[in-house]
Amino acid sequence: MVSRSIRSPVLGYSDRSTVKLDYDRVPLRIVKFWSRRACDWFKLEGYIIFESSRNSFHVVYNRPVTWRRNMHIISWIAVESQLGKLRDYVLMQVIKESSTLRVGPKFKKHSPRIIYRYGKQDRQIREFLEMRKTIDHVSKNL
Amino acid sequence: MAKKIESWSRYGRVSVTRDKKGRFVHWELYVEALIRKIYYGKAIAVYGIGVNRFGRASRRYEFFGVGRELEQAVRRAIHLPPKDRFVSVSAREFLDNPYKYGSEGYWDGVKVDS
Secondary structure (H helix, E strand, O other), X not given: OOOOOOOOOEEEEEEOOOOEEEXXXXXXXXXXXXXXXXXXXXXXXXXXXXXXXXXXXXXXXXXXXXXXXXXXXXXXXXXHHOOHHHHHHHHHHHHHOOEEEEXXXXXXXXXXXXXXXXXXXXXXXXHHHHHHHHHHHHXXXX | OEEEEEEEOOOEEEEEEEOOOOOEXXXXXXXXXXXXXXXXXXXXXXXXXXXXXXXXXXEEEEEEOOHHHHHHHHHHHXXXXXXXXXXXXXXXXXXXXXXXXXXXEEEEOOOOOO
16 A cells, blocks of 8 residues: 655656756856856857855856757756766756756755846746746645 | 636537636637647656556656646646656646556656656
């Protein structure tokens, strides 16, 4: 018989047209460097950085792209930056065929907070922030 | 002209067009793919280590839909981890028949990748 004790699952935002990255155990200056470099190289218009926990950051870019282009961009960053954790994240997204970032709280970790913005924020970033608001509302009412 | 989703006993959910006086004009099957197309790319992922009669494994729902349905689907999903490892479904479809996609159990609080 399965126990009925309830713990909440993790809530996240998932899609295929937004370029999203999850940097685990990476200093902020490295995250800023690679975010800026990818933004300029692939003309992604702008980005936003969230702090998910100490030395862990999420990056969301503004320009919508196809899934094929999305995979090209995040794989390029993972290979060029030589960050092992980022490479694992990219492989997971390829397996799932959609990219996901955590939005709600996760056990002892708080919801990711905005810490840095650069460039335009009017397309995918705006959609992401709207969905984040919805998910926040959902997780508060659980 | 107004379009409305109706439930017909013979065809299930259909999209019906009626004129201003309410007279029937046209009908077509209400296809799940239409919803998927509208909300394509905007899904709530509910994931973790799900424990139910199918075992203990990393499991994930992807719900697409609108606000209230999403909220209700997530609330329902807390008690029903998915049967499969990965389930992508509209929130409305899940709420109509939750036991098709999930099985009673709980989510275990251990580390899981996004």
